[in-house]
Amino acid sequence: MKIGIIGFGLMGASLALALREADPTLTFVIADRDAGHRAVARQLFPDSVIGDDLTRIAGLSDILFLATPVRTMGAIAQQIGPFLKPGMTLTDLGSVKEQVIRDIAPHVPGNCHFIPGHPVAGRERSGPNDADPLIFKDRNWVLTPDENCNPEALDRLTKLLEGLPIAHVLRLDAASHDRVLAFNSHLPHIIAFAAMLESAKIGEDLGVDMRNFSGGSYDDMTRVAAADPVMWRDIFLTNGERLEEMIRALIGRMDNILDAMHASDEAKLTALIAKARDLKIRD
Amino acid sequence: MKIGIIGFGLMGASLALALREADPTLTFVIADRDAGHRAVARQLFPDSVIGDDLTRIAGLSDILFLATPVRTMGAIAQQIGPFLKPGMTLTDLGSVKEQVIRDIAPHVPGNCHFIPGHPVAGRERSGPNDADPLIFKDRNWVLTPDENCNPEALDRLTKLLEGLPIAHVLRLDAASHDRVLAFNSHLPHIIAFAAMLESAKIGEDLGVDMRNFSGGSYDDMTRVAAADPVMWRDIFLTNGERLEEMIRALIGRMDNILDAMHASDEAKLTALIAKARDLKIRD
Structure with a gap:
């Protein structure tokens, strides 16, 4: 064959x-x-x-x-x-x-x-x-x-x-695939690209080398920023609507956590984080 | 000693x-x-x-x-x-x-x-x-x-x-430390917690096991969601303003990329991604 x-x-x-x-x-x-x-x-x-x-x-x-x-x-x-x-x-x-x-x-x-x-x-x-x-x-x-x-x-x-x-x-089905991948793959990539652009700005503003103050979570957040630009430009242009939907959903979740922070609502904040943790541990 | x-x-x-x-x-x-x-x-x-x-x-x-x-x-x-x-x-x-x-x-x-x-x-x-x-x-x-x-x-x-x-x-200095760590560490953690909460919702809505459609970028985005809830509740409550500032900055960067997507501005989109990639490769 x-x-x-x-x-x-x-x-x-x-x-x-x-x-x-x-x-x-x-x-x-x-x-x-x-x-x-x-x-x-x-x-x-x-x-x-x-x-x-x-x-x-x-x-x-x-x-x-x-x-x-x-x-x-x-x-x-x-x-x-x-x-x-x-x-x-x-x-x-x-x-x-x-x-x-x-x-x-x-x-x-x-x-x-x-x-x-x-x-x-x-x-x-x-x-x-x-x-x-x-x-x-x-x-x-x-x-x-x-x-x-x-x-x-x-x-x-x-x-x-x-x-x-x-x-x-x-x-x-193709539609479910594109929603799931917008979240599981395209979202982490736009986060990584955005994070690298912002990281450079913060490092410059403060006159520090951001790498010196980074642990594993920074490495994780930014790793895929080294991926191929043309491939990712094309994915973003081709699945843009679903990606934007996932960005808004993630922002909504972060706003929920921020609301609990603003209200100093310890119980709610702990519950949100603990729920996320349980989901991850079972993941 | x-x-x-x-x-x-x-x-x-x-x-x-x-x-x-x-x-x-x-x-x-x-x-x-x-x-x-x-x-x-x-x-x-x-x-x-x-x-x-x-x-x-x-x-x-x-x-x-x-x-x-x-x-x-x-x-x-x-x-x-x-x-x-x-x-x-x-x-x-x-x-x-x-x-x-x-x-x-x-x-x-x-x-x-x-x-x-x-x-x-x-x-x-x-x-x-x-x-x-x-x-x-x-x-x-x-x-x-x-x-x-x-x-x-x-x-x-x-x-x-x-x-x-x-x-x-x-x-x-302590102020610079708190800004840098809000970005390098606290931001990836709130993203991870938010992502796990949203991931569960999407999986439920579509009736799919999100793990089946995840590669390394999903693993990276969510890894630290397994961290200690009390420790992270306290960090969020103690460095909340700076964390929120970093969330807004990251959203601003993502909106920049989205703007280029909406305008189908290939040159701008490629330039943003390529710049992020160069920064990561030198990182």
Whole structure:
């Protein structure tokens, strides 16, 4: 079976490595518009077809993964649609599903199968040099097929993914996926970006090096700020409404805690924190 | 030299273990109002004076660390003030300094030295059973003495702390400390508590287990929600104004990013994220 990967960045390269470890008989066809990324691909997969001609990759793939920033996916689908092999499956690694489905689905020929997907995994790095098949370890891979999805194609993709060192392949409707991910992933990223911008300002104002006064909680709050800007710009632009909803919800929760502080309502404040703690400990 | 520790929780117990490793000739006097905590102290420090009579501990200590929730410190200082040994040094581990100084300083006799302090370290656990001397490893210990501080007392405390596996003993004015810590530590904690409360609501609304769709960024955003509720209630009540200032500042930064999203201003959005990323990578 020929596995196609469009986008040999951190995720695409990690996926290729993980799939090869899972099944050494798989062969790969890889496309990336960055010559440096292609050079890494040639080193790691010397026997593969590697190039920048997406239509060629499309024509060769039995299962094709789009691993590019989410806002590029529509144009890529439009370009490769006419060249997709009959019976093949197109899937993706996008962190947003509803808009990506709207962008991709119209370009997939009726004799091909589009099964949107998202590995709930990542790193704060980018590029194929930081690729690591263990990125997926013990994380779930979510598929968001619609009700018309071909059961055999879904089964074939699911079996392929279950060969990875992931926890489970899960299914979820695209709308729920986008709300949950807006909270679990997109929100911590906007917090991290915002925190780094503000941290620099405070450090400058006070003439202190903020790192000197940071413990683990600062490290946690800001770690993912080192993630890829284009990927995150695209996610924010594609799932903006849901992200904003989650920001407002988080602010509402913080305002609740602040209200208890303003009122010096110790009992309420303790109850809120203790409830949060219980939830985290059971988490 | 006799080291006194009032509050044998996670931090007090970790400090005692770290000091003993640093200098086995030190002896300890330990007070905690919790019988279970005292039992752990007796196991770990069988040759020490251990009890719940704070005034006795106060009378024996050459250097006395207050390691209790910050809002208890004023009352403790009032209780032990008359019993403090002439020439001794009183210090604390409080995450807030200005209010703690206002609470403690009036009760310290003129022949004793009060040197406020704060190890920029911690864990999301609590209690002496989770004590670990490596909590302090490579973290800085901040002292916030005023201009009248006795140089010899400051030197003696600094030398004692420099024996720990910490990075450095740093000095900072109390006001700057409280602004920086409101951002670096108190803000991530209120975010974590708020996030856990909201996460439970979203999971319930959508009928999904949020853990199934979480990667590292969710783990980071919520990790410290498992921290001690009383300790954090007290920090929030004691540094509330500065914490609120930091929440508003973070919201302002997020609104900036949202504005660029609303305007679909790709260039501005990319610039904001890329700047945050550069700051984090240099961080």
